[in-house]
Amino acid sequence: MKIYVCIKQIPDPNTVVSKLDPSTRRLVRSGVSLVLDPGDESTISAAIKLRDTIGNSELIAVSMGPTSAQEAMRRALAMGVDSAILVTDPALAGSDALSTARVLAAVLKKENAGMIFCSTESTDGYTGMVPGGIAEFLGIPQLTFAREINVEGQRAVIKQVTQTGYRTVESSLPAVITIASGSFEAIYPTMKGIMSARKKPFTQLTLSDLGIEAAQVGEAGAREQVMTIGKVEARAAGQVMKDDGNAASTIADFLQRYQLL
Amino acid sequence: MESRLDTDKQAVIDEVQRFVEREVIPVAHDLEHDDIYPVELIEKMKTLGIFSATIPEVYGGLGFDFYTYSQIIEQLSRGWMSLAGIVNTHVLVAYMIATYGTEEQRRAFLPVMAQGEKRGGICLSEANAGSDVQAITMTATRDGSDYLLNGSKLWVTNGQRGGIFAVLARTDTAARPPFRGMSIFLVEKGTPGLSSSRTFEKLGYKGVETAELVFDNVRVPAANLLGGVEGEGFKHAMSGLEVGRINVAARAVGVAQAAFNDAIRYARQRSTFGKPIAQHQAIQLKLAGMATKIEAARLLLHQAAQKKDRGERCDLEAGMAKLFATEMCQEVTLEAMRIFGGYGYTKEFNVERYYRDAPFMLVAEGTSEIQQLVIARQLLERYKI
Ligand SMILES: Cc1cc2nc3c(=O)[nH]c(=O)nc-3n(C[C@H](O)[C@H](O)[C@H](O)COP(=O)(O)OP(=O)(O)OC[C@H]3O[C@@H](n4cnc5c(N)ncnc54)[C@H](O)[C@@H]3O)c2cc1C
Numbered sequence: 001m002k003i004y005v006c007i008k009q010i011p012d013p014n015t016v017v018s019k020l021d022p023s024t025r026r027l028v029r030s031g032v033s034l035v036l037d038p039g040d041e042s043t044i045s046a047a048i049k050l051r052d053t054i055g056n057s058e059l060i061a062v063s064m065g066p067t068s069a070q071e072a073m074r075r076a077l078a079m080g081v082d083s084a085i086l087v088t089d090p091a092l093a094g095s096d097a098l099s100t101a102r103v104l105a106a107v108l109k110k111e112n113a114g115m116i117f118c119s120t121e122s123t124d125g126y127t128g129m130v131p132g133g134i135a136e137f138l139g140i141p142q143l144t145f146a147r148e149i150n151v152e153g154q155r156a157v158i159k160q161v162t163q164t165g166y167r168t169v170e171s172s173l174p175a176v177i178t179i180a181s182g183s184f185e186a187i188y189p190t191m192k193g194i195m196s197a198r199k200k201p202f203t204q205l206t207l208s209d210l211g212i213e214a215a216q217v218g219e220a221g222a223r224e225q226v227m228t229i230g231k232v233e234a235r236a237a238g239q240v241m242k243d244d245g246n247a248a249s250t251i252a253d254f255l256q257r258y259q260l261l
Numbered sequence: 262m263e264s265r266l267d268t269d270k271q272a273v274i275d276e277v278q279r280f281v282e283r284e285v286i287p288v289a290h291d292l293e294h295d296d297i298y299p300v301e302l303i304e305k306m307k308t309l310g311i312f313s314a315t316i317p318e319v320y321g322g323l324g325f326d327f328y329t330y331s332q333i334i335e336q337l338s339r340g341w342m343s344l345a346g347i348v349n350t351h352v353l354v355a356y357m358i359a360t361y362g363t364e365e366q367r368r369a370f371l372p373v374m375a376q377g378e379k380r381g382g383i384c385l386s387e388a389n390a391g392s393d394v395q396a397i398t399m400t401a402t403r404d405g406s407d408y409l410l411n412g413s414k415l416w417v418t419n420g421q422r423g424g425i426f427a428v429l430a431r432t433d434t435a436a437r438p439p440f441r442g443m444s445i446f447l448v449e450k451g452t453p454g455l456s457s458s459r460t461f462e463k464l465g466y467k468g469v470e471t472a473e474l475v476f477d478n479v480r481v482p483a484a485n486l487l488g489g490v491e492g493e494g495f496k497h498a499m500s501g502l503e504v505g506r507i508n509v510a511a512r513a514v515g516v517a518q519a520a521f522n523d524a525i526r527y528a529r530q531r532s533t534f535g536k537p538i539a540q541h542q543a544i545q546l547k548l549a550g551m552a553t554k555i556e557a558a559r560l561l562l563h564q565a566a567q568k569k570d571r572g573e574r575c576d577l578e579a580g581m582a583k584l585f586a587t588e589m590c591q592e593v594t595l596e597a598m599r600i601f602g603g604y605g606y607t608k609e610f611n612v613e614r615y616y617r618d619a620p621f622m623l624v625a626e627g628t629s630e631i632q633q634l635v636i637a638r639q640l641l642e643r644y645k646i
Contacts, residue, residue: 078272188280191310191323194272 001057001114001151001173005047005081006104006134007040009065009072010124014038018124025226026094027124036072039119041079041186043179046149047117048080048187054151058082060111064092064103070202077197078189084200085111089207094219097125101133103217106210109138115156116176120145131178141171147183270329277336280309285340293341293614296467298422302344303377311337311348312377316355320371327504327566331511335559338515339522342618343468345515347380349508350418353501354381354427357445361488361497370425370447379424379449383505384414384474385498391416392631394429394498395439399476401430401446408432408486410446410479413458420472421457424450428476429498432491440495445487454479465617503575505626506583510562513583513590513622517555520590520597520615524548527610528600544600551593558586577639584632587622594619 011018011027012035019028044061051059061076061084063069073084087103095103108116121128135142146158147166157170161180189197207214215221241250255261284305292299306312315330316322325333330352337345355374358366373379390396399412410430417426426448436442448455454477461471487497525548528539538544565578594615598605605612623629 074272078276188305188309189276190308191273191276191314194276195269195323197272198269 001054002111003047003051003057003059003115003117004108004111004113005040005044005059005061005076005117006119006130007044007061007063007072007076008037008122008124009034009063009069010037010122011035013123020229022229025229034068034071036075037119037123038186039121039123039181040076042181042184043117043119044076044079044081045187046146046179046184049184050115050149050151060085062104062107063087064095064100067204073202074197075189077200077202078194079187080189080193082200083202085203085205087205087207087210089214091207091214091218091220094222095217096222096224097127097129098133098223099217099221101130101137102221103207103210103212104130105134105137106212107205108134110210114174115151116174118176118178120178120181131176135176138174138176140174140176142176142178143169143171144178145180146177147180149177270325273325273329274332274336276309277311277333278339280305281336281340285337285344289341290608290611290614293343293467294608296462298470299341299344299468303347306344306348307377312351312380313375315352316371316375317359320359320367321375322355322371326570327507328563328570331507331562331566334508334511335515335518335562338512339519341468342512342516342615342622343466345508345512346418346466346469347422349505349512350383350423351377351381352508353383353505354425354447356504357427357487357497357501358447360500361445361493362447363484363489365484366447366487374425380419380422382417382419382423382426383501384417384426384428386416387413388415392628394495395443397429397431397443399428399430400434401432401444401481403432403483404480406483407480408446408483410448410454410476410481413473413475415473416461417472417474418469420474421460421470426450426474427487427501429494432494436492441492443494443498444491445494445497446481447485447487448476448479448481452479452481464620465614466621499576502626503569503579506579506632507562507566507569509622509626510558510565510579510582510586513586513619514555514559514562516615516618516622517551517558517586517590517593520594520612521548521551521555523610523612523615524551524597524600527604531602538600547596547600551596554589554593558582558589561585576635577643580627580632580635580639583626584629584636587619588629590622591619 011029011032016032021028047059051057059081061073061081063073064087067088069086073086077084085107087107116134118131132142143156143158145161147161148159150157154173155170156173156175156177157168158177159166160169241247252261285302310323313322314325314333318324334345355371358370374381385394387397401408401410428446428448429443430446431442432444433442456475457472458475459473463471528544529537531538561582565575565582568575568578597612598616601610601612604610
């Protein structure tokens with residue numbers, strides 16, 4: 001089976017303090033150190049695990065981004081992904097979640113993907129809209145918050161994390177699968193993996209390769225608009241109560257007021 | 262001096278750095294204080310490929326140059342110097358086998374060493390022979406198609422966890438000067454007659470064992486005589502020591518860098534007399550001096566490593582790098598401790614560990630005094646009238 005994993009390069013959350021540009025109201029991505037989204041490392045690890053379990057399969061990473069995203073893709077290749085496809089085009093600048101999903105779906109359709117792995121959301125934008133969008137564009141099911149993934153015959157079977165535990169969900173293939181964060185330990189690339197990453201197949205595509213009009217994507221095609229940006233309101237200090245013998249009932253009253261009891 | 266890695270090798274160093282930050286630094290303090298062998302970290306280092314780094318590709322390694330290797334060691338030591346020590350004697354043994362071993366020896370030992378399954382240990386020093394390597398008394402006597410090894414070796418790093426030992430012994434006790442009668446044998450752990458009689462408790466360099474190995478009629482096939490020819494052992498050992506000195510210099514740079522990083526962060530956080538101590542000129546002078554010395558040591562180290570990579574003799578350069586870097590490390594770790602004031606003397610912070618790890622490096626792979634003799638000897642050669 002051809003398994004795909006959608007990945008993204010983002011400003012390094014460990015070293016970069018996220019800044020918003022007040023004029024564009026977007027995250028500043030230039031002049032900062034960029035890395036493969038750490039969340040995607042777990043997703044890639046989950047996909048590698050599945051590829052190795054079911055055997056006779058191939059794992060391909062797909063990304064949309066500027067040419068600098070090659071670095072993030074190389075890391076995915078070093079981790080054990082077999083090949084990579086990057087869609088890069090000047091017209092893609094300013095793409096929203098819808099455009100991103102449109103572009104990724106076009107690649108996946110062309111490739112005849114059997115299974116598509118995505119992180120639930122990226123560590124920079126946190127919209128969480130792209131995986132659903134891809135499934136919609138492709139007209140295939142989406143299985144969300146997976147903590148365990150199996151393929152049984154022609155079906156994908158996952159354990160989906162719920163608030164209290166998990167439930168088993170299954171669907172036909174192809175399907176989009178999103179990973180519950182923290183469910184798969186990220187594997188490290190080995191030195192050998194790093195040294196061989198550059199020798200693995202790497203394809204770069206433009207919009208015309210995918211038959212997508214520039215007007216459908218990027219700033220031009222964006223359906224999402226950031227209206228305003230503002231500071232998060234600082235949380236008000238909590239209420240401190242002294243125990244003068246009635247603390248228990250005061251706390252109970254407090255909880256009741258918020259309908260927590 | 263060419264001083265940039267190609268992007269793949271840089272990615273390797275970045276990965277080691279990431280490994281150190283995520284996996285080593287969070288556990289190093291406790292493992293070190295409890296003197297515990299880092300079993301899990303070693304497993305991760307195996308997977309990462311650190312034990313295969315310098316082994317030629319045809320024998321299952323990555324074939325990295327020593328310039329790259331020195332940077333891997335610097336990174337590891339920034340996390341915990343002992344890890345770089347475990348790698349050191351392994352790399353030395355692999356280097357000697359790759360460089361001087363017979364083809365059979367390379368095929369027999371290097372692939373398992375590359376996987377890290379069998380790690381190497383070096384047995385040169387004895388109770389009465391450290392700096393004066395020629396004073397060793399361990400003997401290897403021919404017995405049919407074997408040799409019988411007798412004697413004991415002290416200070417063996419990896420002495421209990423190691424799987425392959427390179428043992429310097431006298432094959433001709435009558436040879437004068439004695440080095441002409443010395444040979445190296447590759448002895449596997451578990452060979453009958455080989456045992457570890459004790460390990461040492463140390464000031465620092467904890468977690469990794471420093472053992473005494475006793476050889477009581479240890480029977481080693483002649484095929485395990487390094488290079489297959491008697492009398493070459495001293496030369497092999499000295500050439501291996503050049504690699505060892507590069508390793509120790511890299512360790513010293515790594516430990517000093519760790520001390521500096523901690524110190525400058527602390528200096529910006531700690532306030533006295535109304536301002537962060539980093540704003541006091543006395544502290545700034547310290548920081549400037551520390552950083553400058555670290556950088557100088559790193560450049561000496563890179564120069565020595567690159568000379569070794571070109572296949573040139575580098576005892577002068579490796580000696581200078583080792584001497585300067587280890588003395589620098591001793592000074593810088595003490596300065597870091599001073600910047601931390603009273604807190605630096607406690608186990609709450611890592612600077613006290615760096616300070617305890619530093620003096621070991623003044624001694625290992627040839628003391629500072631011996632480095633100076635080596636350097637001076639080379640200088641007198643070069644400046645002949
Ligand atoms: C923790 C640890 C791990 C070690 N691991 C290994 C290992 O894995 N394998 C191994 O073979 N060895 C190992 N060693 C041994 C190490 O290489 C020796 O300790 C070192 O070479 C010094 O030898 P020595 O201890 O016998 O000191 P000595 O040689 O007795 O030196 C004592 C002092 O005299 C000075 N000195 C000696 N000769 C001269 C001279 N000609 N001129 C001026 N000064 C001189 C020395 O510099 C030193 O200050 C290890 C040592 C330690 C402490």
